[in-house]
Amino acid sequence: MNDTDCVEVLLDVPLQGTFTYRLATPLPVGTRVRVNFGGRELCGVIANGMNGPAPGVKLKPVAEAYTALPPLPGSLLRMAAFAARYYHHPAGAALFTALPTLLRQPRDVAPPDRRPWRLTEAGRLAPPPPRQRARLALWQALAGSPQEDDALRAVSPQAARVLAEWAGQGLAERFDAPREVKAADGLPELTGEQAAAVDAVAASLGRYQAWLLQGVTGSGKTEVYLRLIARVLAEGRQALVVVPEISLTPQLIERFARRFAGARIACLHSHLADGERLEAWVDAWQGRADIVIGTRLSVFTPLPRLALIVVDEEHDASLKQHDGLRYHARDLAVWRAHDAGVPVLLGSATPSLESVANADAGRYRRLALTRRAHAAARLPAVRLIDTRRAELTDGLSAPVVDALSGALARRELSLVYINRRGYAPVLACPQCGWTSGCPHCSARQVVHLQARVLRCHHCGDTEPLPRACPDCGNADIRPLGEGTQRLESALGALLPKARILRIDRDTTARKDAWDAVYRRVSAGEVDILVGTQMLAKGHDFGALSLVVALGCDGGLYSADFRAGERLFSTLMQVAGRAGRAGVAGEVLVQTQWPDHPLYQALARHDFDGYAETLLAERREAGFPPSAHQALVRADAPDGAAAAAFLQGLLALVADDPAVRVFGPAPALMARLAGRERAQLVIECTERARLHAWLSAAEPVLARLGREAGRALRWSIDVDPLEL
DNA sequence: AGCACGCCGACT
């Protein structure tokens, strides 16, 4: 068989490599096709390159080529190929995770064409006769100016049919309307630091450069993004903005829409219907959208005129995908910027240590916003309340209650942050020591008093609240510790006049819940917000005078080496909520360890100093970012099987003295949803050798995985965020 | 991941 008769096809299967099919007439790389694979019809994508068929395999033909849309662009295929290599994930599966659902299916699809209509030269010269009144009305409307479908339908219900006819006769056509991005007026004046940041990044437009924009809360990072995007749009280019899930709020989108009236902004997030997502994606791909703003998945969106990538809150863990292709959107954004030859701007008040290290090493260039954009706004004063010396009522110390009651008297909004939802983190029997462990996970079931249930926050298992200890029958069982619900009711009892609004995953589950929250807060109907880190991120509640943080000490001495970094980052952000827009703010942190360097650094608002401390610790311990890590995970109903699987892998992968391997050991969450989890931690200071080890492990994993059977699942996680 | 093929229990 001639080589030209074969193509390599990428398929959405968890198998390494491409598959070879016969093809009568050549198709461009990136074409979506339908093929038969193992007895089922699959969507495939024509790949670059030729592996040739495995010997002795009879090739099947490509059944059909989908042509409603152009072939996928090379830039997307390159990025997916890179992601597959870097994250050690099958190439086909990697590409398909980058596609909208509708393009993964073995069907030819295209979003509806919504471009406006206009008359062609010929159409202009051929007005319909006056007695064809509907046609004449349509013609007259179009002769005046181009028209959208909606407007034409209003002129005549026949519009769709008539226009299709005219299009066929070359009398009318759809066209890409030039967009006029109106310069918004009344722009806030930039601080010197903001202006310097804008100028620096603007000077790098047109080539690759990674920028780390470190700006304290309220310093106006978003304004820097907006100014740069304005420049990009003025050049007729496109910008990509990647934000964490929780930051993609209607507030943010509205701010962009207000600033760039007339521009087409494509929003990509998980709540979009398949058709909407496809349409936004194709609009970006075809250059009809000027700005793409979305969660981690949007990093893959094809953009033919891309000129700038922004990753906001670049430290946020939700930028990392936790299953399938375990990519980090920030890192892929940097790769993409390099590939496309454009600058990438990573913004955060509390950058990840990885990014700090990259800036220290000169790979990223630093920009700092150290002052708040409103001249009057000062950084809040941080006070540490030592709970070893304080009497606690439902977890609240007297200074905290006093401060809240003071703010209440002054009619100022306060925020109480506690990173635990539910009523109490555990139910316990003081007589026999029983605690409410989850039967499926190595975790505690949380007391939810309102729903009268115990619920595991890891697997979702829910059981009715027992009236007595299941072990000894003692009726005096008690909720231990505090969650948002308990705090809400405790505050209600201590400050009966206060209007309290609780915000956590339980209260904001409904779709329009946030609208109600904003309405109530801005109408001044709330005195105290109680909630989890949802309160810390993305949502602006205006002037807060007091922020209280409770129950944070767990992050100080955790088994997870990143816990301190995360806690510091969250506290910096939650503290940053205080004292905006001219109101002097105060932050109270209740802790048993007021002398801990983390809290001391927080009190000084000293991110840089604490980051250096943490980086030194990481260097000492050989942890990231001083070394690179990967995880090989295995889980099975039987823990011994998972460990044996990993042990078997170790026996078959050649040692590299530069690569340190730890394990098999139980994962931090050793048991999850009824499965025992074991893992290998692979560490190396040289990325290339880490990848070489993983590449050697891949085929062995595939084989051992097959032999171990269905009960065992395994995965590779490069640059894991959680161990 | 699917979906086939293939060997053991309760039904027309």
Add this chain to the structure above:
DNA sequence: GTCGGCGTGCTC
């Protein structure tokens, strides 16, 4: 006697 349970094996 079949319909169908889901155990393992392969897919260009």
